[in-house]
Amino acid sequence: MTLQPGITEQEIANYLANTPAFFERHAELLASVQLTSPHGQRAVSLQERQMEMLRERIKAQEQRAVEMIRHGNENLAIADRLHRFTCELLRVDTPDTLPEVVVRAARHQFMIPQATLRLWGVRAELATRAYAQDVSDDLRAFVTSMGQPYCGVNAGFEAVGWLAEPTQVASVAMVPLRQRGAESSFGLLVLASPDATRYTADMGTEFLQRLGEACGSALGRLLPPAAA
Structure with a gap:
C-alpha cells in the first residue's frame, strides 16, 4: 500500500x-x-x-513473577542468616572472643571462603591481641572515609594481606566498623573469595551495611568507655 x-x-x-x-x-x-x-x-x-x-506478554509477566519470587526467597534466606549471625553475637559472654566469633560466624552463615578483621583504638589490655595488630594511617583514613562497604576486585589492598591466603583472593568486600552515629571507624571486616564475580562493584550493599552495623555494635564493647 x-x-x-x-x-x-x-x-x-x-x-x-x-x-x-x-x-x-x-x-x-x-x-x-x-x-x-x-x-x-x-x-x-x-x-x-x-x-x-x-501470549508473549503473559509469558513475560510470568517470567517476571518467577524472578520476583526467586529474589524474595533469596532475600528471606539472607535475612534469616543475618538473624542467626546476630544471635550468635548476642550469646557471647566474653567480649575478648567477639572478633573470633564474628569471623567464624560470618564464614559459616554466609559461606565465605576467607574472612578476617582488624580493630584499632581498643582497650589497652587488648592491644596485643591478633585482631588489634597495627594498621597504617592511610588505611585508617581510607576506612573512615568509606560511606558504604566496598565490593569489587582485589586491587592489592593492604587489608587483603591480613587473610590466611591473600594470593587466593579474586574479589573482596570490605565493611567499615563504627559505632552507631559515629563518623570515624574503629575497624574493618574483610570478606574474600577466589570467585571474581562473588563481590562486584555493581552489587547492592544494603545487606553488608546491616552486617557492619551489627558487628560494630557488638565489637564496640572492646573500646575504652570514652570511645564506646
Whole structure:
C-alpha cells in the first residue's frame, strides 16, 4: 500500500485508535489482514497476531513473577542468616572472643571462603591481641572515609594481606566498623573469595551495611568507655 501524499502512518494510526467504530463497519478487514508471524515466515491473521502478542506478554509477566519470587526467597534466606549471625553475637559472654566469633560466624552463615578483621583504638589490655595488630594511617583514613562497604576486585589492598591466603583472593568486600552515629571507624571486616564475580562493584550493599552495623555494635564493647 502506498500512502497518499500528505498522509502519514502516524495519522492513520491515530485515526484508527480514535475511531474504534471503523472496525465495526469493516469487520471483514480483521479476517483479511495478513501479517508475518515472528515465529516463522507464515502469514497469520490480525486476530492470530494479537493472540500471539497476548501470549508473549503473559509469558513475560510470568517470567517476571518467577524472578520476583526467586529474589524474595533469596532475600528471606539472607535475612534469616543475618538473624542467626546476630544471635550468635548476642550469646557471647566474653567480649575478648567477639572478633573470633564474628569471623567464624560470618564464614559459616554466609559461606565465605576467607574472612578476617582488624580493630584499632581498643582497650589497652587488648592491644596485643591478633585482631588489634597495627594498621597504617592511610588505611585508617581510607576506612573512615568509606560511606558504604566496598565490593569489587582485589586491587592489592593492604587489608587483603591480613587473610590466611591473600594470593587466593579474586574479589573482596570490605565493611567499615563504627559505632552507631559515629563518623570515624574503629575497624574493618574483610570478606574474600577466589570467585571474581562473588563481590562486584555493581552489587547492592544494603545487606553488608546491616552486617557492619551489627558487628560494630557488638565489637564496640572492646573500646575504652570514652570511645564506646
